[in-house]
Amino acid sequence: MSQVAKRYAQSLFQLAQDKQVVDEVNTDLDELVKVIETTPELLSLLSSPKFSIERKKQIVAEIFASANAIVVNTLQLLIDKKRVNEAISLASEYKVLAAGAQGSAEATVYSTRELTDTEKNDISTAFGKLVGKEKLIIKNVIEPSLLGGVRVQIGNYIFDNTVANKLEGLKRTLVG
Structure with a gap:
């Protein structure tokens, strides 16, 4: 920027x-x-x-x-x-x-399927607290390669709770 x-x-x-x-x-x-x-x-x-x-x-x-x-x-x-x-x-x-002035932030949520409104609200509440915002304005991006779970990006913060990431971590642990 x-x-x-x-x-x-x-x-x-x-x-x-x-x-x-x-x-x-x-x-x-x-x-x-x-x-x-x-x-x-x-x-x-x-x-x-x-x-x-x-x-x-x-x-x-x-x-x-x-x-x-x-x-x-x-x-x-x-x-x-x-x-x-x-x-x-x-x-x-x-x-x-x-x-920022409205106490919200934009978030991109990567998932294997379209999120429901309830799921978006739950993510907004949970992750909004983590970054000190009242709510998140969510843009949902479908990414089948994640296998499952979600990856949330809010500004410079990335929260990766995907199956693909967990498998990669397990592979690193096993291989050394």
Whole structure:
């Protein structure tokens, strides 16, 4: 994560808090990331020297017309500063700030099958306490190679309680 993206995210978050639109901005940034991921040409166009900065800002205003004005202004500022390639990093950092302010954190849970809502709630409660958060916003990733159990990643923390990991540990013990 670049320091530039962090600074922009912190400024955007502060402004969103002041205007009480933290969730709305978060939703708009999710949409922005989807647009960039599904249309990588957009970033190429917005960083291309073939178009004027004013034209690029106009394109952003048109594409994200329904987004909150502070999101559009932030994107236009990134264009001005020739930092539009930081947009996804900014969105990611903003999510961390928003979750932290709400006493939650994002967690990726790897499992062999789709988790039920009850299982997600149980994991959120148990692992949230371990990292000092009230709740976790869980993204479930299906990974059959785990054989069973779950691996939970919250920021830099990884809790691995999978059958594959336990077998690997047993193998190391037996082989020496």
